[in-house]
Amino acid sequence: MKEETSNMEKKALAYFQSGGPTAVINSSLYGVIAEAFKHEEIGGVYGSIHGVEGLIDDCLVDLRKEDLEQIELLKQTPGAALGSTRKKLPAVSDPLFGKIIETIKKRNIGYLLVNGGNDTMDTCYRLHSFFQSEGMDVSVIGIPKTIDNDLVMTDHCPGYASAARHVMNFVKMAVVDGAAYPKGKVVLVEIMGRNAGWLTASSDLLKEDERPDLIYLPESDFSLEGFLNDVKRVYEKKGYAVVALSEGLNLPRKNAGGTDSFGHSSLEGVSIHLAEEIKGRLGIGVRTMELSLPQRADPILASKTDIEEAIVLGKEAVKALLKGESGKMVALRRLSSDPYRTEFFLAPVEEVANKEKFFPKEWILSSERMADAFRDYLRPLVKTSTHVRYDEAGVFLTARLRLERVK
Amino acid sequence: MKEETSNMEKKALAYFQSGGPTAVINSSLYGVIAEAFKHEEIGGVYGSIHGVEGLIDDCLVDLRKEDLEQIELLKQTPGAALGSTRKKLPAVSDPLFGKIIETIKKRNIGYLLVNGGNDTMDTCYRLHSFFQSEGMDVSVIGIPKTIDNDLVMTDHCPGYASAARHVMNFVKMAVVDGAAYPKGKVVLVEIMGRNAGWLTASSDLLKEDERPDLIYLPESDFSLEGFLNDVKRVYEKKGYAVVALSEGLNLPRKNAGGTDSFGHSSLEGVSIHLAEEIKGRLGIGVRTMELSLPQRADPILASKTDIEEAIVLGKEAVKALLKGESGKMVALRRLSSDPYRTEFFLAPVEEVANKEKFFPKEWILSSERMADAFRDYLRPLVKTSTHVRYDEAGVFLTARLRLERVK
Numbered sequence: 001m002k003e004e005t006s007n008m009e010k011k012a013l014a015y016f017q018s019g020g021p022t023a024v025i026n027s028s029l030y031g032v033i034a035e036a037f038k039h040e041e042i043g044g045v046y047g048s049i050h051g052v053e054g055l056i057d058d059c060l061v062d063l064r065k066e067d068l069e070q071i072e073l074l075k076q077t078p079g080a081a082l083g084s085t086r087k088k089l090p091a092v093s094d095p096l097f098g099k100i101i102e103t104i105k106k107r108n109i110g111y112l113l114v115n116g117g118n119d120t121m122d123t124c125y126r127l128h129s130f131f132q133s134e135g136m137d138v139s140v141i142g143i144p145k146t147i148d149n150d151l152v153m154t155d156h157c158p159g160y161a162s163a164a165r166h167v168m169n170f171v172k173m174a175v176v177d178g179a180a181y182p183k184g185k186v187v188l189v190e191i192m193g194r195n196a197g198w199l200t201a202s203s204d205l206l207k208e209d210e211r212p213d214l215i216y217l218p219e220s221d222f223s224l225e226g227f228l229n230d231v232k233r234v235y236e237k238k239g240y241a242v243v244a245l246s247e248g249l250n251l252p253r254k255n256a257g258g259t260d261s262f263g264h265s266s267l268e269g270v271s272i273h274l275a276e277e278i279k280g281r282l283g284i285g286v287r288t289m290e291l292s293l294p295q296r297a298d299p300i301l302a303s304k305t306d307i308e309e310a311i312v313l314g315k316e317a318v319k320a321l322l323k324g325e326s327g328k329m330v331a332l333r334r335l336s337s338d339p340y341r342t343e344f345f346l347a348p349v350e351e352v353a354n355k356e357k358f359f360p361k362e363w364i365l366s367s368e369r370m371a372d373a374f375r376d377y378l379r380p381l382v383k384t385s386t387h388v389r390y391d392e393a394g395v396f397l398t399a400r401l402r403l404e405r406v407k
Numbered sequence: 408m409k410e411e412t413s414n415m416e417k418k419a420l421a422y423f424q425s426g427g428p429t430a431v432i433n434s435s436l437y438g439v440i441a442e443a444f445k446h447e448e449i450g451g452v453y454g455s456i457h458g459v460e461g462l463i464d465d466c467l468v469d470l471r472k473e474d475l476e477q478i479e480l481l482k483q484t485p486g487a488a489l490g491s492t493r494k495k496l497p498a499v500s501d502p503l504f505g506k507i508i509e510t511i512k513k514r515n516i517g518y519l520l521v522n523g524g525n526d527t528m529d530t531c532y533r534l535h536s537f538f539q540s541e542g543m544d545v546s547v548i549g550i551p552k553t554i555d556n557d558l559v560m561t562d563h564c565p566g567y568a569s570a571a572r573h574v575m576n577f578v579k580m581a582v583v584d585g586a587a588y589p590k591g592k593v594v595l596v597e598i599m600g601r602n603a604g605w606l607t608a609s610s611d612l613l614k615e616d617e618r619p620d621l622i623y624l625p626e627s628d629f630s631l632e633g634f635l636n637d638v639k640r641v642y643e644k645k646g647y648a649v650v651a652l653s654e655g656l657n658l659p660r661k662n663a664g665g666t667d668s669f670g671h672s673s674l675e676g677v678s679i680h681l682a683e684e685i686k687g688r689l690g691i692g693v694r695t696m697e698l699s700l701p702q703r704a705d706p707i708l709a710s711k712t713d714i715e716e717a718i719v720l721g722k723e724a725v726k727a728l729l730k731g732e733s734g735k736m737v738a739l740r741r742l743s744s745d746p747y748r749t750e751f752f753l754a755p756v757e758e759v760a761n762k763e764k765f766f767p768k769e770w771i772l773s774s775e776r777m778a779d780a781f782r783d784y785l786r787p788l789v790k791t792s793t794h795v796r797y798d799e800a801g802v803f804l805t806a807r808l809r810l811e812r813v814k
Contacts, residue, residue: 021587050589079583086588165801172802173704176486180428181493182457187700205800272679292696293594297580300707303801382801393612394572394710394789395579 010043011110011137013321014060017080018051018087018116018123022159023166023302024310025145026074026081026399028115031314032143033063033071039322043108046406051085051116052123056096058103060406073399075307076388078297081401088119089126097130104131104138107406111139111321115314117146117157121329122353128327139326141317142349145310147296149198150356153347154331158313159296161306161381164202166298167191167244168382170291171203172210175242184240185285186231186278190271192295193218194248197359199295203244204370205378212244214367219359222250224277230367232282245270247290299396304384305340316344340380417450418517418544420728421467424487425458425494425523425530429566430573430709431717432552433481433488433806435522438721439550440470440478446729450515453813458492458523459530463503465510467813480806482714483795485704488808495526496533504537511538511545514813518546518728522721524553524564528736529760535734546733548724549756552717554703556605557763560754561738565720566703568713568788571609573705574598574651575789577698578610579617582649591647592692593638593685597678599702600625601655604766606702610651611777612785619651621774626766629657631684637774639689652677654697706803711791712747723751747787 015032017025029047036045045063048054061082074081090096103109114124124142131138144151147163174187189212191200197217204215213234216222234241249270271288278286313330320328328346335341363371389397422439424432436454443452452470455461468489481488497503510516521531531549538545551558554570581594596619598607604624611622620641623629641648656677678695685693720737727735735753742748770778796804 017587021584053589077583078580079585080587083589084587168800168802169707170701172805173485173701176484176805177428177700177704178486180424180487180491182460182490206802207798207800210802210805287700288697289699289701290695290697293584293694294577294580294696297584300576301801379800383799385795385797385801388792390792391614392790393575393614393786394708394792395575395613395617398579398583398617 010041012044012046012108013042013111013113013318014046014048014055014107014109015113015115016048016051016054017082017084018114018120019084019146020117020296021078021080021084022145022147022296023078023162023299024158024306025115026077027307027310028143028145028158028314029081030071030074031311032113032318034311035315035318037064039318041322042111044406046107046109047082047403049403050083052087052089053085055103056099058106060103060107061403062406065404066401070399070401073389073397075311076299076302076386076396077398078299081399089123092130101134101136104136110137113141113143113317113321115143115145117144117148118151118352118354118356121151121349124329125327125349125353128349139321139324141320141325142329142352143313143317144329144331147199148193148196150196150358151352152355152357153329153352155334155342156332156381158306158310160198161303162298162301163192163199163295164378165303165382166295166301167199167202167291168206169301171212171242171244172206174289175210175212178240178242182239185287186235186241186243188243188245188271188275188286188288190245190247190269190288190290192291193246195356195358197246200244200246201359201370201374202378202382205375205382212242213238214241214243215370216244216249216367217246217359217364218248218250219361220364220367226367227274228277228281231278231284235284245274300388302386303382304386305381307386312344320346337376337380417448419451419453419515420449420518420520420725421453421455421462421514421516422520423455423458423461423522424489424491425521425527426491426553427524427703428485428487428491429552429554429703430485430569430706431565431713432522433484434714434717435550435552435565435721436488437478437481438718439520439725441718442722442725444471446725448729449518451813453514453516454489454810456810457490459494459496460492462510463506465513467510467514468810469813472811473808477806477808480796480804482718483706483709483793483803484805485706488806496530499537508541508543511543517544520548520550520724520728522550522552524551524555525558525759525761525763528558528756531736532734532756532760535756546728546731548727548732549736549759550720550724551736551738554606555600555603557603557765558759559762559764560736560759562741562749563739563788565713565717567605568710569705569708570599570606570702571785572710572789573702573708574606574609574698575613576708578619578649578651579613581696582617582619585647585649589646592694593642593648593650594694594696595650595652595678595682597652597654597676597695597697599698600653602763602765604653607651607653608766608777608781609785609789612782612789619649620645621648621650622777623651623656623774624653624766624771625655625657626768627771627774633774634681635684635688638685642691652681707795709793710789711793712788714793719751727753744783744787
């Protein structure tokens with residue numbers, strides 16, 4: 001009488017999002033839903049609101065109650081549709097682990113998916129280990145996402161390609177705009193990436209007369225004198241200059257407090273600091289352009305390949321859970337760049353957690369150029385565009401979920 | 408023997424771009440080219456490089472030498488394809504007027520089109536008056552463009568709708584991203600508009616849960632205390648807040664020099680100043696997001712209506728010249744908002760030059776809301792999207808002009 005197994009006897013699946021959103025994290029949610037809905041052996045398909053906090057507070061929503069049309073729109077919805085969290089798990093002795101166990105038992109959760117970056121993979125690993133040590137039958141799989149592209153093991157991370165495509169298009173806008181005047185300005189484009197320069201480096205893929213004149217990553221050998229010399233040289237030759245800067249650029253900072261050697265607060269990024277140096281020491285007009293939040297929230301320039309891979313990884317994560325896998329992260333291995341081919345695999349999540357993949361030093365040829373190998377790596381990820389649906393005011397549509405709480 | 412009139416006997420047409428670029432100024436160039444190419448009575452169709460500077464220095468390019476495929480791409484090319492200038496004309500006694508006459512005579516120019524904002528309409532009026540006073544047979548027509556939407560006489564300006572659509576979509580990104588965390592930040596979105604708040608106000612058209620919580624224009628009654636109270640109230644209710652701010656917001660500034668009462672340099676916009684007030688006095692986390700250059704340079708979110716109107720005005724300007732009109736600006740009069748209907752007319756350019764159309768005070772209902780009348784005005788301008796062509800790296804294509812100089 002297998003068919004009559006009640007829902008309460010079947011193990012439920014819970015999914016959560018954690019860390020900074022990307023343009024495609026909700027595409028992974030879409031993939032999870034699309035796959036999970038096909039499997040009757042899954043008791044309930046739940047979303048945990050605000051990451052692990054939903055598990056702690058028993059705040060789950062029933063994803064089977066959502067309209068299919070809205071689920072479809074997840075593919076162009078930025079932000080974290082289920083809410084995110086910055087919470088890091090404390091030691092297992094902490095009472096919140098008891099609360100997690102309560103929710104897991106009450107909802108009969110046997111499958112858990114966590115979607116996020118390095119910190120989230122740490123959460124993934126610790127939950128997996130905790131459930132194992134408690135002898136609980138709960139499998140945990142991680143789904144990667146980060147615009148920083150700094151997770152190890154996987155060839156690249158969902159979220160990176162869309163952010164890179166946003167950066168490339170917006171740097172081109174700065175270049176095209178900057179070329180308008182006979183005597184222009186230096187435009188400093190500040191790009192996300194606190195430690196890894198993958199996103200800033202993406203501007204290197206732009207064509208010869210559309211690209212930044214200078215590119216500086218956190219991994220670059222940076223000196224203020226060298227920087228000012230570079231800017232002066234380009235400006236004198238062209239009459240304007242566009243510079244791509246990582247927000248995490250290694251600037252000389254003397255003070256340990258809230259201000260740095262320039263006397264600025266933490267609210268001001270590297271571009272403002274360097275703009276004042278250029279203005280003060282070279283006497284050239286400067287404009288700063290911080291690409292800011294839209295790098296992780298622009299669905300219009302999202303890469304179709306990125307969306308598709310985010311969906312596939314969501315689906316593969318569900319399949320892995322159903323096969324009994326746990327403590328793994330779904331990952332991509334590249335087989336070929338041209339034609340672009342990848343295969344999916346499971347990486348041990350403890351090898352991913354809390355590690356960072358930096359931009360290879362050997363790919364930084366100069367302050368003007370990255371290696372061909374990097375452009376070959378990036379090109380297939382960003383080249384495809386997606387068809388965006390707009391509302392009656394010309395604004396991109398987003399999924400309107402019911403988020404009906406499980407009672 | 409009319410057909411045998413040589414090109415040198417036919418009057419040539421020259422066109423130039425001036426002031427800050429918009430996403431659609433090159434669509435007006437497209438319209439000029441499309442119309443001018445149809446008229447054999449026009450001797451040459453020239454572009455003046457870097458605005459009026461091309462006339463002064465006899466730096467003209469032959470637009471008839473351009474590839475049609477590249478001309479087509481002007482419709483999605485931001486920046487100023489022929490180069491722009493910030494030059495304002497001096498008194499007519501200045502020797503550069505003699506140089507302009509030289510070029511006009513040498514190239515047999517009888518038709519002149521100037522494409523720009525308030526300052527450019529001043530140039531338009533002064534060139535028109537100068538040619539008249541010199542008894543020269545040169546007609547001058549202005550084509551409006553500005554993202555600020557601050558030209559009088561015309562219902563709206565080409566460039567505004569595309570910039571507004573960019574602003575709306577990017578504010579929605581900030582709202583969607585900001586909603587991810589249980590305890591979020593205050594996001595201050597800084598929007599272009601030194602004196603007029605049309606662009607910032609456009610964010611008011613967003614749907615209820617996608618719109619900024621607070622909107623401040625240069626025309627708003629602004630006080631720091633009121634602002635901080637507003638932010639505090641919204642943040643306490645929602646856990647985050649998104650604020651749309653005009654860059655030209657009327658902040659209290661005490662010093663006349665390069666720094667203001669906060670001790671900041673001119674490189675830092677209002678958002679950074681207000682962010683420090685929020686951080687310091689309310690103790691709430693803040694993020695600034697300056698929309699910067701892409702507001703005037705984003706072809707991807709350009710409004711189709713805007714592109715089409717920019718083209719039509721370019722065409723109508725050529726027709727007006729051929730009818731012998733001079734000293735006029737092509738303009739739009741709205742007949743109806745729903746369905747959207749406009750008609751074209753010629754406005755006396757001296758009534759446009761150096762004037763500014765501010766956002767109507769009566770349309771500012773509060774720091775949270777604009778009047779329905781404004782949203783009815785804006786809606787038809789922004790609602791249509793355009794099909795963008797991308798290159799093989801996923802980056803929007805732009806026109807590659809030959810710019811072959813007239814010898």
